[in-house]
Amino acid sequence: MNPAGAAQQPWLAPYAPRSARVLERAGQGAPVAETLSAEPVSIDLPAGPLRFVPGDSAPSGEAYEAFIFRTACVPTRDNLHDLFNGLVWLHFPQAKRRLNELQSTEIARAGIGATRGPLRDALTLFDENGAVLDAPPALWEALIARDWQQLFVTRREQWREARLLIFGHALLEKLCSPRKAATAHVLVAPGATRSIAAADAAIASALQPAHLALKPFTPLPVLGVPGWWAPNEAPAFYDDPRVFRQKRGAEAPLISPSA
Template identity: 40%
Template sequence: MRYVAPTREALDRRVLASPPLSHWSGYAAFVEGDAWPDVHALNACWSGESRHRFVTQDKALLADGLHYEERIAKRGAIATRPRNWHDLFNAFVWLRHGPIKRALNARQVAEIAIMGPRERSRPQCALTHFDEAGMVVSLRDPAMLAAWDTHDWHALFWTFRDAWLRGDARVEVFGHALLEHALTPGKLLVGKALVVMGQGDALARCAEAIGSGAILNDPLELRPLPVSGVPGWHPDTGDEAFYTTAPCFQPLRAGRVYPAPL
């Protein structure tokens, strides 16, 4: 069933105080206000020099016949539908995570050159899954990765609860569709994760690996993560039984094996 986000008027603004939306508080004015921001307000948020700009998606824009990704690559024009949560969150991700967005766009355009605008390759599917529902997870403890490998969600989130609370394990939600879903209070969120072990700039490592083609060549490279299990991300994460009863915590499918982390 297709997700339908709440209207701006019906939005329960308490969702903005909890992750993942609370992590985007720098853009809260665009979400909390009664009026929808236009592309001019969004373009004023670019930091430094950028060839990219948000442009209103209308019939005149689409008349150029370009694929969405090609328009970004050739003109730096990011088509943005007015009064649309999905595209508003996409703009936020471009503003915060430009290097990853640019790497995804370059890869998509390269695949379009091979496949044409109507067919989709396995790499394109992987790139799109990450763009829409992706997250970057940073871990330090290999035991946490081992728990994730077997979908031992109780261990990953409850046994290692302190690691999440200390910041030794962190999640950066990248996918704009996932952020849109977070507008519904109490919704159980499951995303598609890239994992980086150790310290350092996890986002920069992901951008480099995506750009080089080292990762995101198949959707099965992405690990599902019920991110609502991160302590504090859902009202029920203080209840141990949540990790064994909530429907988002699915067992590992037979034969499913995940690739090594970055």
Template identity: 40%
Template sequence: MRYVAPTREALDARVLGRHPLDTWSQAYGFLGGASWPSIEVLNAHRPASMQQRFVAQTPQLLADGLHYEERIAVTGAIATRERNWHDLFNTLVWMRYPAIKQALNLRQVAEIAVMGRRERSRPQCALTHFDEAGIVVHLREPAMVEAWDAHDWETLFRGYRQAWLNGDTTVHVFGHALLEHALTPAKLLVGKAMVFLGGSGDVLDACAAAIDSGQVLNDPLELRPFPLSGLPGWHDDGDTADFYRATPCFQPVRAGRIYPPARATA
């Protein structure tokens, strides 16, 4: 069933103070209140490193005949529907993670050049899944990856609770559709994660470089399911063992399912 976000008027403002929307609502004043930000306001908040710009999606814009991704690569114009949660979160992700978004765009355009505009390759599906529901996770303990490989959710989240809380691990919620789904408080969010282990480099730079070089996101099965509700403090029942055993978002690993090894940052 297609997800329908609450209207701005019906939004429960309390969700903006909860994970994962709390940091986004604090950094950008566009999520709360009665008014939608204009395209001009969004463009004024772009980081200096972002060359692309947001452009209202109108019939006139779409008449250029370009694919959405091609338009970004050729003209720098990111078609954006106004008064739309999905596209608003997309603009915010562009602002926060421009290098990763640009790497995804260039890979998509390269695949379109091979496949055409109607067919989709396995890499295109992987790139889209990450764009919509992606999470970048940086771990320090190899044993955490082993628990994740086995879908041992109680060990991963509850057994390493302190590591999640003290900054030894970092989680970047990247997917704009995932952020949109967070507008509904009862949803148990499961993202599609790329995991990095150890290293002293910047995990976001490493992620962008890996995407740009084609080392990752060549098949959707590379991505690991990551139930965000398992993170300490992200769900009211997260401190109980039964939560990880009975809640639907914590699925057992499928027979024969093997994930690629965690990548190093540098």
């Protein structure tokens, strides 16, 4: 898919109209850091106003998240991955600031080793592939149970009352070339309503270390969402067990927002 055309896709609706401007300028060859810097920024980090800088700005040996925390500068390469990361920073600055603070605090505590550890793993998973869902209780119950027929076929009309917000920038990048297996990891964030500002505050509030270390996410194949991809109009679309997997008995249940 042409990146400029991606701005018209439903998963980028929360990022409009800024996504259209940024993707158009980047498509014309403007450096991504420069393109993002042309947009208004609405938050300061502990080190000062948020800035987007070229991807090679961090000194060798300093962790990416630690550099952002120390300088308030986000190293930004000229690719879609970093472009979408910047778009998420611009739209959800409180949540991204919270992620950065938790990552940098954990790096300061434990250093950089062969593995990230459970908290940093969870933070990275949500940062890259996370989403939040505002939906009627019946849809939540079906999602938690991974009852895909209930979720997407039997209760299909109820998706008119739902809103799935893609937060993860790697997932946004993947959706530029949609594949059936593209999966979000959904986090319960009470209060994530149709307002971007409310969603930002709700996500930031939900990012609690003790909870995140348990990886409290549930997978959602996003191209199964009604209206998001034409092939899912056929009920047989959801019969693919490689994508729409059953819940394993040993998995801990996700707490529903209605609980």
